[in-house]
Amino acid sequence: MAKRLKAAERKASILAVAKVLFADRGYHGVSIDDIARRLGVSPAVLYRHFPSKEALYEAVLGDIACTRENYVDAILAGPSGFGDVLLRMTRVFVDSIAHDPDYLRMEMLAALEANPAAKQFFDNRWKSFTDYIEFSLVELPRERRAAHVNPKAASLMFQGMMREALYAKCIYRSEHYREFDLDTLVNRLVELFLRAIGYTPATEQNTEE
């Protein structure tokens, strides 16, 4: 018989088990009964905490460690130039994924399942990057600080590079990139991206953009 847990502990244990199963089989591949069985409790115990599988899935997504507060800290933690801020934000995002790659698996499976709620959630996770790049690539060329490149194509390039780096290091654990740790790989890719858009950093430290 399952050990009796306090409500908060039970909720946390449900979220932890649900996350592993959703990351392994996707939203449609997991039922409330599957999660209850894995926990050794009846489905009624799950429904006491979450009214539906959809609510449980959204709670798992909402439990993601990387918060906006982490981004604000990163934004304020050094020079305000585009390249510096982009690198610091990327590190926050990448660290959160490396800490818990199950969310990357959930993103992959959500894309295959065409789950609109999950797609919107994961799109929003990238939105800070895509919006920042697209906005900056309108302003920076006017100051001759970046080339005239298509902002949407550039933001898609950045997103594709980072997602592939995360897949290589956190999901496939590819031997091909074993000489890089994830931070080094991210640094190299951000450097390449900034070069590709013709970015010129401001000459003075702490110059605002």
Added chain:
Amino acid sequence: MAQADQELDTRGLNCPIPILRAKKAINTLGGGQVLRVTATDPGSVKDFEAFCRQTGHELVSSGQNGSEFEFLIRKH
């Protein structure tokens, strides 16, 4: 309610741009002066709370009017 010494309109912009703009704007103010920020990003509420916690500026008020958010920040 505190009067603003400077206005910053970040409507239509998403994180990190409002935070970067606020940082830049507040650098031009003197100690005790107040910046009013308007925003439309729902996440800006948490962002400006974190901004003030991190920078030591005072979040004098934080309000919502329909889909718009308004923050008064006093420079420390």
